[in-house]
Amino acid sequence: MRAVRLSVVTATAAVAALTAVTGCTEKSSSGSGDRVVEVTATDDKCEVSKKEFPAGHVELAIENKGSKVTEVYVLFPDDRIVTERENIGPGTKQRVTAEVKAGDYQIACKPGMKGDGIRQNVKATGGTVAKRDPRLDKAVASYRAYVQAQADETLPLAETFAAAVKAGDLEAAKKAYAPSRIGWERTEPVAESFGDIDPKVDVRADGLEDGQEFTGWHRLEKALWQDKKIGAAEKTLADQLIADLKDWQKRVGKAEITPTSMANGAKELLDEVATGKVTGEEERYSHTDLVDFKANVEGAEKSYALLKPVAKENDAALVTELDQQFAALNTLLDKYRADKTSYDFTSYDKVGEADRKELSDGVNALAEPLSKLAAAVVAK
Template structure:
């Protein structure tokens, strides 16, 4: 779950993150007059219209504030339709989304990338707009849906082994199984986040916990295992709760609304996850298994891209050429940090130079990847 950090322990990392995320926000070159214009600041979220038609929707965002911001499109129940993170001060971003159903929606700006955001209501009219079917895109969506379900199905037994180790009080075994239990989640996290209520239960970090929210999930157990170095009765109950919540995710994955643009935007979101949490070492601050998550995010992003590539290659062959190169470069760089079947611990032994190389490679991929949704929406 993506949150900016304010603790003294992570002050230096946060400063580095601000540079990184600012670089991730692409300069929008869209001149389309029918795009929704969103002007974000530190205390306002101005939207150029209150009503739009269903179908492909283009949103041009300008951040005039002093903080890095995010922009979300929410359906009823805070179901995420589209999002773009890491929009740095003074930069612009373009979001291309597909909204199929009429109804009430909200556009939210989140200064500082936290909280519920500053929200503006919009109405979508038309609804259930039938566009000409593209067999290649239909196939991509169907294959991605199978992939997401497979990742959820494979996560359950891996997470159960982790939970069983916690419940037995075996700290060493639980530590060994922790990162492995998260891989399927990290590959498909944008789909899980689209439901709104699952991610805060399963993947929230301590400083991302909202007021009156109980801290549950993987990272609470991570802290007990590495910082507390012991397992108490509350942790054992949390292990059972983690499994309950993950099984809920597994059952609901099949109901997720998936479109070609949501796949493309989700790939970009996974790179944003890397930029704001993994490169900085904030995601796995106790276990330092960030590179396992990092790799999972990249694998998930690449899966979406590869499925959409046949269509994107026809509309924008130069973009596909660039994405092939940048995915290859990043994977090659990541492979240099492998340790047996896993990855090196992401601690002080991986210094500033290494982290900068990883950050630069993520940014080099994130910029062209942000154009993928537009390529498949043409």
């Protein structure tokens, strides 16, 4: 769960809001290729090198020239996420490859990772996207089935958790909490792509926007571990959690999924680990961070495995490195559980600073080559 989310607005409202925002200026094209869009983010601007580009594969060359950490999104007009890159530090650069059909989009920069972002209207032009490798179509179909299965399997686990909350059984609710989140954590980028579900289900207290109600798993986590009590409000929130997860279950099969969104989603899952799990911020009350950590890695590895045959042809060295780094990180995680099939991980408050540093280094070692997977998948 990222700290904050883009709020959901209608397409009309999004365009109206964009025209009212100051600091959105078009940057002259640098001639770096029709399919490369340079995005320069500052604390009050979001400059793009071009506002039209051919449909198909587009690469964002992002540079953060501001003083704040930023995020950059490509959005559909209704705020669904095409692709994103989070946690772009001041003075750093990132490159993100995405697949877009002809149509209208927005590029948004979020300095400080707050609010709706500074937005630019852009357009992908041309006819249909070139036919992709049939193996990639198969990978997308398999991944779509995977995310639906994860949602289907999550619901009964979440219902067990909610039932314990509604029964006022503190210990049973604690026991059911972490297992109820595994499927969500494996496929979180797909859930987040809708924009409106994640803020209801997985928001943390420090990620609340002005006026936003604290709901979902982490609100109940706080009640169970910090407040140590279940009241009428928590029982109502348990029902709301199930309603929101049922909404996710119904919608996840209709998500926009492409080979590049799978690859970028794998990288996003590692970013989730780096910014929430390794730091202990995600599960700050229950300290079940390593369960989420493992689920994020599993989800990333699933996307990678499905894309691997094509990526290996295009960049064999990258695949070799990814194989090694996934294996190393999984071996490292195995140190913190009784056996390789169990999700009974060490409570994260028992993991010392040196061990957290080792986990962080393992995540970073995998995240760097994983950021190159999308480009390898679409390489000619």
